Structures are given as structure tokens and as C-alpha cells.
Amino acid sequence: MKEKKTMHMITWITGILTVLLGLYAVVRPMRTFLSIGWILGTLLLVNGIELVILSLSKEKKEIGTCILGVVEGLAGIILLFSGLQRFLTDIMATYLVGVSIFIYGIFQITGGVRSLKVSKGKGILVIICGVLSIIVSMIAVSHPILTMFSVGYIIAFSILMQGINMIVLAINMGSK
Numbered sequence: 001m002k003e004k005k006t007m008h009m010i011t012w013i014t015g016i017l018t019v020l021l022g023l024y025a026v027v028r029p030m031r032t033f034l035s036i037g038w039i040l041g042t043l044l045l046v047n048g049i050e051l052v053i054l055s056l057s058k059e060k061k062e063i064g065t066c067i068l069g070v071v072e073g074l075a076g077i078i079l080l081f082s083g084l085q086r087f088l089t090d091i092m093a094t095y096l097v098g099v100s101i102f103i104y105g106i107f108q109i110t111g112g113v114r115s116l117k118v119s120k121g122k123g124i125l126v127i128i129c130g131v132l133s134i135i136v137s138m139i140a141v142s143h144p145i146l147t148m149f150s151v152g153y154i155i156a157f158s159i160l161m162q163g164i165n166m167i168v169l170a171i172n173m174g175s176k
Contacts, residue, residue, distance in 0.1 A: 003057055003058055004173075006054075010050055010053065011169055014046065015163050017046070019163030022163050025159050026156040028152075029148075029149050029153045030152055032152040033094075033152035034090055034148065036155070037079055037087070039155070039159070040076075041077070041080035042076065042080065044076030045073050045076030048074070051065055051066070051072065094140075094151070098141035099141075101133050101134075102137035105130045105131065108129050109127050
């Protein structure tokens with residue numbers, strides 16, 4: 001019973017903190033993007049601490065989960081206190097977005113070509129979407145500031161949704 005209450009409280013706290021972080025990120029999308037290293041480091045540290053606490057609070061101690069929590073926490077600390085690591089994380093994210101969209105566009109085009117045999121309309125639509133994805137990827141790589149704003153908003157809304165999901169989970173845990 002004590003384990004269930006601890007999990008419930010940790011889920012509530014983590015959910016509320018995540019929602020607050022998400023709201024801040026919505027207001028500051030560029031700062032959010034340029035803070036990917038900070039955000040990732042903080043999430044790794046908090047999740048690492050959570051895993052350690054949860055693994056040690058159970059009746060049967062889970063050593064593997066505890067070790068994973070320690071490793072995640074250490075990775076978070078390294079990212080938080082290493083300016084070079086944060087800088088590299090932020091810069092690489094811009095280009096990873098462009099490359100990811102490019103690869104997605106290629107898969108869309110190949111899928112569209114295959115779909116032409118089944119449905120010309122669907123195949124052509126998928127090919128057009130693939131070409132548009134490749135164009136967007138080129139814009140993302142050639143205009144990193146625009147990419148940073150866009151990704152900043154995507155990250156902000158993702159964090160906000162994760163926080164809301166955690167709060168809903170905490171509410172459901174309390175009702176059982």
C-alpha cells in the first residue's frame with residue numbers, strides 16, 4: 001500500500017512539473033529549442049531519480065532498474081553541467097530534424113510508387129506528400145532558425161501533452 005501511495009505521489013509531482021515545463025516551452029519556442037540539452041538533461045536526471053526511488057521502494061528490490069536510474073541520472077548531470085555537450089545537442093537537433101524529414105519523404109515516395117498499382121489517386125497523393133517532405137527537409141537544413149522555432153513549438157506541445165498524460169495517470173491511480 002505504501003508503495004502505491006509513493007508511486008501515486010511521484011506521478012502527480014512529475015506530471016505537474018512536466019506541465020509547467022511545457023507551458024514555459026510554449027511561451028518560449030526558440031529558447032526551448034536552444035535549451036534541448038537543458039531539457040533533456042533535466043528529464044534524464046528526474047527520471048533517473050524516479051527510477052532509483054521506485055526500484056528501492058518496492059518490497060522486492062529491482063537492482064536492474066536501480067542501475068538504469070543511476071546511469072540516467074549521471075547522463076543528465078553530465079548534460080546539465082557540460083556546455084559543450086548541450087551546444088552539440090542543440091546544433092545537431094536542427095540538422096537531425098531536416099535529415100529525418102528527408103528520409104521520411106523518400107519512404108513516402110517509394111510507398112507511393114508501390115501504391116500506384118493499387119490506386120492511382122492514392123499513389124499520386126503519397127508521392128506528392130513525399131516530394132513536399134523533401135522540400136520541407138531542404139528548408140529545415142537551409143533555414144535553421146525557422147527549424148528551431150518550429151521544433152521549439154513541437155517540443156513544447158509534446159512536453160505539455162506528456163505532463164497532462166501523467167496527471168491523468170495519477171488521477172486514475174487515485175481512483176482505484
